[in-house]
Amino acid sequence: MTYNPQIPEWGEKYLEKNKEKLVTYHQWLSTTGVKAGLISPKKDQEIWDEFIVHSLYFYKTIEELGFKEKPLFDLGTGGGIPGIPISIASKAKSVLIDNKKSRIYELERIIKILQIKNATAEERNALEVLKKEKGALFTLRCYLSTSRLIEEVQKTLNKNTYLISSKEKNRFKTNEMFHVKQEKFLINKNDYRFIDVITVM
Numbered sequence: 001m002t003y004n005p006q007i008p009e010w011g012e013k014y015l016e017k018n019k020e021k022l023v024t025y026h027q028w029l030s031t032t033g034v035k036a037g038l039i040s041p042k043k044d045q046e047i048w049d050e051f052i053v054h055s056l057y058f059y060k061t062i063e064e065l066g067f068k069e070k071p072l073f074d075l076g077t078g079g080g081i082p083g084i085p086i087s088i089a090s091k092a093k094s095v096l097i098d099n100k101k102s103r104i105y106e107l108e109r110i111i112k113i114l115q116i117k118n119a120t121a122e123e124r125n126a127l128e129v130l131k132k133e134k135g136a137l138f139t140l141r142c143y144l145s146t147s148r149l150i151e152e153v154q155k156t157l158n159k160n161t162y163l164i165s166s167k168e169k170n171r172f173k174t175n176e177m178f179h180v181k182q183e184k185f186l187i188n189k190n191d192y193r194f195i196d197v198i199t200v201m
């Protein structure tokens, strides 16, 4: 099926530098990814826009926070979203975490195919990782809701930064414990998505 590996203006520089690997990853997601149940069947264009473009906005936010050298934990990564596109665009270490062995096995294979030197996949319970790490950077896409993440983080209040996919109406407010900034961005000409950037104060 044909599709357009597009990106809105905000992401042109990420796509330009990394197009070959991102297109290979798209191909893998739309074949192996669907067969292995990492993603549900979707049109090629949707896989590109929803997974690749969406993931690259996580990286844009990481750069803007001044964290492009900081190691990253991608929790509930599934088929490597957003962790794989981020680790293609970035030079920093990325740890892709999922508690399903079969997903880790597939991720290890795609990391080898794409020759991504800065990424590893680990079978771990993400909730344990959240409790343990301090001063770390986390991404979460379609794994926990913002309110569920806040519940978990309140148990330890480790000074971490969390980038989490969200919905506009779920907007969480900054308070004495958390600084919250919501990013709204286009994934193609018409569709917007949201990421909450949460910092423990």
Ligand SMILES: C[S@@+](CC[C@H](N)C(=O)[O-])C[C@H]1O[C@@H](n2cnc3c(N)ncnc32)[C@H](O)[C@@H]1O
Pocket (backbone or CB within 6 Å): 075, 076, 077, 078, 079, 080, 081, 082, 097, 098, 099, 100, 103, 124, 125, 126, 127, 140, 141, 142, 143
């Ligand atoms: C809905 S999928 C989202 C996958 C991917 N981030 C995406 O955006 O397509 C949620 C993933 O979280 C993983 N998961 C669920 N509970 C987990 C836990 N406690 N620790 C680690 N991974 C978990 C599941 O195995 C699944 O791959």
